[in-house]
Amino acid sequence: MAALESTVDMYDLRMSEGVRPLYEKVKAFIADEVAPMSEEFFRLGENRTDRWSYAPGQLELLEAVKDKAKENGLWNFFLPDAETGEGLSNLDYAYIAIELGKNPLASESMNCAAPDTGNMEVLERVGTEAQKREWLDPLLRGEIRSAYAMTEPDVASSDAKNVACQAVRDGDEWVINGEKYYISGAGDPRCKIMITMVQTSPDGPPHQRQSQILVPIDAPGVEILGPMHVFGKDDAPHGHMHIKFTDVRVPYENVLLGEGRGFEISQVRLGPGRIHHCMRSIGQAEKALELMVSRGMSRDAFGKPLAKLGGNTEMIAKARIEIESMRRMVLTAAKAMDTLGNAEARVWVSAVKAMVPIRVCEIIDQAIQMHGATGVSQWTPLADMYASQRTLRLADGPDEVHWMVVGRKEVGDGEDKAKEYDPKVAFLTNTSAVKDGAFSGPA
Amino acid sequence: MAALESTVDMYDLRMSEGVRPLYEKVKAFIADEVAPMSEEFFRLGENRTDRWSYAPGQLELLEAVKDKAKENGLWNFFLPDAETGEGLSNLDYAYIAIELGKNPLASESMNCAAPDTGNMEVLERVGTEAQKREWLDPLLRGEIRSAYAMTEPDVASSDAKNVACQAVRDGDEWVINGEKYYISGAGDPRCKIMITMVQTSPDGPPHQRQSQILVPIDAPGVEILGPMHVFGKDDAPHGHMHIKFTDVRVPYENVLLGEGRGFEISQVRLGPGRIHHCMRSIGQAEKALELMVSRGMSRDAFGKPLAKLGGNTEMIAKARIEIESMRRMVLTAAKAMDTLGNAEARVWVSAVKAMVPIRVCEIIDQAIQMHGATGVSQWTPLADMYASQRTLRLADGPDEVHWMVVGRKEVGDGEDKAKEYDPKVAFLTNTSAVKDGAFSGPA
């Protein structure tokens, strides 16, 4: 067949029978516990005096729900096939993550929020016992939060070889100097640790120049310059921080997996992370379509509900078709990770990363249009949702990089055929190639 | 979940284990038997003197391959769950039909060509014993061919209530008067019978005005006015004929299922028919992408293979992503027909009918562009493929009608929510709806 698949099983996209009760519990938990807590949580947050801390009572509310989640076994199930958590397959988790995508606090309530998920996954796979004890355990318990410091302001991050923040070994320590930005979650007072991508061997082979090092956020020399904005928002106190490292010293053994293996770790982390984002994006698209239809049916102009005016019904139909297409593609990519492994599944992951956020942006944009000015206001979540999905087109590799991954695979697959390609010979007899083919009037 | 689905099983898109050997046999048969025969068949056809007949030797070649197919059990497997044929599910047939879509004679070689497939299905489901003996049996044996006469030149066929060709009962006979066009296959000398949609009760309820009647093509008063073209081609001798009915008399019992039930039969027929077309369209898209890549890798300009110039790699990637999306949507629609029944599956069928041909057109168009002038020439099948897929956007209901079906379902689903919709209340607390949502930098 074609470039992007290989096994029969990849067409079995069903949730496991055994996971269905969990899935139903998650949905109920979001509706019954997370949703009412969220309302209260954000209401309290509006009154806080310091944007970069939580208001009194906010965290208590959140922790209470987290405790309840833990008690009910709704905890840490993002980690595929791991001993910790539910050991969900990527496919099963996909169904759940789509639901998590519909409420802003659902992921954290069940300890499945980025970037902790990726950090925990990396620590669980490649951490030493000591590293796990110090950082993974409190993360798994939801006691601390973490950040992942990769993107830099001065280089094109789409080409990972460009990483410029330097770590130089000095005896038993690393000395780190450089700048990172858009370090999400580093604004949260609960954030204690950053996995930091650094250049350790400037002259090594391109893919062995980088290492990933654990850097406590309170290490001397770590300076938070300020928050980066996303369409004017700072997302405080979570934040997307701009951070400067000046002679930051951490123990040599804080390096993960080994010197020069930073790239390798990225591969472990980025596959699932990208898929998780895309899963939640489907949830966002569902929410946007729901708002689009609700608004369209509840407001009239020129004697009709908006949803039935002009091209609006067609627009709604196209959104539904897109969502169902994306859902199946994301499920397939999750299945690919389950059955082919992260490395082989890479093209699938790029396919959905390039496909999903750009289309979800369009659907949210159409929902905005259906709402009129209210669509860009604080009365609907649509503007925030748009900003978030738009930014996702830049995070974890911009669309362009992912198209390149998919395109290169396809072109590679075609190279052999190209050698024997001669249009004049090959298709001479094909002149009527579709003679009785697709068009024959009604079948 | 949402508008377009309802069962867990709809996510099991695997081919049945038992069907895989058949699928492999079909692929081998196309490569080993149909492909070489096709070359010879079309070469012979070029020299025929009468466009509307076959050249000496053409039909013999085809019949020999059909016999071989029959011997090998590669015959009539389009008919889902039927006693005749393989009794394939729609899902299993989908995989096979995608392969059939890649060669212009593959469908007919295995007696799976439109419009015979739809006609056989209707006869098998609603025909009387006598009707089956006279028309279904020779069709199932591949001895005759058939046509389906629905579309009319003077009314908007997208609204089926517009059918104007009239049949009036006169004793034991129907007397038919009217005009039909784009009657595909009616040009073939082997075509013996037309299922004809007629108006029988102009004043009845809108969906009971029509009947479907069996009309032998040699009945007195049936006059073939000429071929309709498709982008300048007449597709002779198959043809898409313009036919006039003047006082055509057929026995009263030639009505299928019963007077006034024409609409009902359409529902039986159109579901699978539309899906079959879309399945074959996937095959066409695969072929177009293969040509796009082969050409792009075999020709250089400005020092690079075309496939790597400018936005071409990205275009190739997008085509692959689209194809995989469409494949999964078509498989899902087939599964919907298997598990939900034709009526319930209707929205799914409309979803793929509205989605697939328009996108396949784009992919073929891009393949043309990659070929330069050769792309519109007779040296590649691309121009024919384009014409065929473009026309499919008009056949069996134009895109617009199918968007309306999907959109109306979605809007209907949203009606209740609309009643309680109040943006100011509902989303006040949602201001930061995506706070820790989709964007958090790398996961």
Added chain:
Amino acid sequence: MAALESTVDMYDLRMSEGVRPLYEKVKAFIADEVAPMSEEFFRLGENRTDRWSYAPGQLELLEAVKDKAKENGLWNFFLPDAETGEGLSNLDYAYIAIELGKNPLASESMNCAAPDTGNMEVLERVGTEAQKREWLDPLLRGEIRSAYAMTEPDVASSDAKNVACQAVRDGDEWVINGEKYYISGAGDPRCKIMITMVQTSPDGPPHQRQSQILVPIDAPGVEILGPMHVFGKDDAPHGHMHIKFTDVRVPYENVLLGEGRGFEISQVRLGPGRIHHCMRSIGQAEKALELMVSRGMSRDAFGKPLAKLGGNTEMIAKARIEIESMRRMVLTAAKAMDTLGNAEARVWVSAVKAMVPIRVCEIIDQAIQMHGATGVSQWTPLADMYASQRTLRLADGPDEVHWMVVGRKEVGDGEDKAKEYDPKVAFLTNTSAVKDGAFSGPA
């Protein structure tokens, strides 16, 4: 010719010879005076304690530049053919407004900022001497600012007949009750007066139900409920305010033009207003493209400047082509207002209002993508520019209403031809209509 034009002169899109010196002076003034002042102005603004007032020194800076503008005759030239101001034609003003669109304080520095421009134009055309003395004169001198209160939160404003805010006559006074939102500029402490669209004759003919009334913003009963956001921003202190009117009393003579003539006034105001927005949008698009190219040429990935990677050069080309197309369309619409009058030019105005903001959004979006995460950050103006242009697709009538205006005109023009339309007769002889037409290989 066709739907949208009628005179030879509409193809003369040159700036008047006499206006060129003014145009050059405006460009120089923006570069030499406004740009440096803006930097300082916004720097000061960052430190203000009350978002809804100006920081010490801000207004002084602005006023100094305004004085200089006034001295140099760079003042009030938005008003076409008026005794006040330069009496510029719409076409000449278009060239200037494109430049104003490139700096956020340029318009106000020369007293050409919305919504004052529209309000001044209305007062100048339909105000009484007393109204002019009280409100127009200080506006023309740039001493106060103003707002225009039309949009309401509870109805679809795209259909202007829906206006629900009520004014009831009580003796010599109007008593106003209702709610308005997105009242831009009403947050500015200098804003003194609002032109308010109200319903005065609920039972009158649909287009005579509304009146426009002058309401001082400090009138008792006017309550500013809070700011409406635009993609998370409140644009303080300008603001887009949510305002409640409770038994607000103003003198009867505050009605503009006369009771029931609110609709009529809208026509006066909205034509030029929409065009002014679109002119500035062209400036925004130019700025976005400039940033796109500068960034694309200053950053490398995979061994090349971004601007030359993949489809980026093509994207840049398309942006340039779009900008030049839009520029000519906007100039034509301005010319239409000059030569055909506001009423006749209406279809042209709708054409550019439907065309420009949506395309400028796309260009800004592409500039964001070229910048990576920096594109959505506070380090570039792109996210703000996007939010602003996106909102423009909703303000002054959403895209959909303007397409409807253009489409209805076109369809109307075609109605007569439709009557004699018979494809079978009309085109029979046209089968080879393009025989030697557009394609003949190289010319």
Added chain:
Amino acid sequence: MAALESTVDMYDLRMSEGVRPLYEKVKAFIADEVAPMSEEFFRLGENRTDRWSYAPGQLELLEAVKDKAKENGLWNFFLPDAETGEGLSNLDYAYIAIELGKNPLASESMNCAAPDTGNMEVLERVGTEAQKREWLDPLLRGEIRSAYAMTEPDVASSDAKNVACQAVRDGDEWVINGEKYYISGAGDPRCKIMITMVQTSPDGPPHQRQSQILVPIDAPGVEILGPMHVFGKDDAPHGHMHIKFTDVRVPYENVLLGEGRGFEISQVRLGPGRIHHCMRSIGQAEKALELMVSRGMSRDAFGKPLAKLGGNTEMIAKARIEIESMRRMVLTAAKAMDTLGNAEARVWVSAVKAMVPIRVCEIIDQAIQMHGATGVSQWTPLADMYASQRTLRLADGPDEVHWMVVGRKEVGDGEDKAKEYDPKVAFLTNTSAVKDGAFSGPA
């Protein structure tokens, strides 16, 4: 201002006053003389026995109209500023060519048909007296026709350096060997001469390797292998021929302008040729929109005229907006050739060549959709129009080459700015760049 312009005059797009009477005469001549002749001409053509000749009476009809055109001074006006013909500017000719684009025989009737126009222009500009006498004079009189042989089947013609057909000097003669295809007009029995692009110095500097040589079509060794198709059509007897040159000998002085100057001549020819095509494309788009509206208003479905169903009115509006945009861009490109010269106008020419045919294709495609199956049939000219415009996207440089020309210019313009580009410094003060900018509610 920006990349694509430089003079005030380029905004004066009016037709010359003096040309208006001619323009009106052309429109009247098409309606009164060409249109009725065309019907008869094609009707006669349907009955011819040899596709590659004309039926008795066809040429007589055409010649009679040509004579009438000549008598009325409607002759050869394509040649800008030349002593022959009307000496029309490119701008004035643009208005006329848009009209010519609406009828398939209009151009030839007034001796303005491609590829003769380009050939005559080249001969007029660079031909010797002898060459002019032998070939230009009978062409200007409309007695013979001609072809331009550039494209080759075995190389990517988008890169002109690839030309492989060889001419080797042998004493007083050239000996030519190679293959050309899509040689439009070479099938016409009246075609006597081909301007042939050949490689004469394989090792010279890339742009001096080619020469253009006059080759009589009846020269020994010129073999017409057959017609190339365009979407299944051979456009006989005009034809797009596949031609083989085997030891074809022509006198040395048949080289145009001089050995190694083939490239230079292309520049002379291609500018106007591309613009002429795009002008006629506007005419095609107008015709398609007219048909779209007429059909849409003359046929009902679901209780409404098609033109008012769903998104159709919006689609019609967008088509009108596109047409007016393209018209102004084409007029501007023509003006650029008039005021800047062919070389400087090159970016403008590429801009319209990349913009127009692709959009006209979309408009025709939408007109097809509005017609249902009739849209792809021989009953409307739409399928032919589509094929023609689609092919134009490949002729005279594919879209991609023209985007590259425009993009490279824009990127080049931006190179200097890129050097000083620093987002962190440059835009810090721009955070609120659109503060009072484009969005401020109604103006």
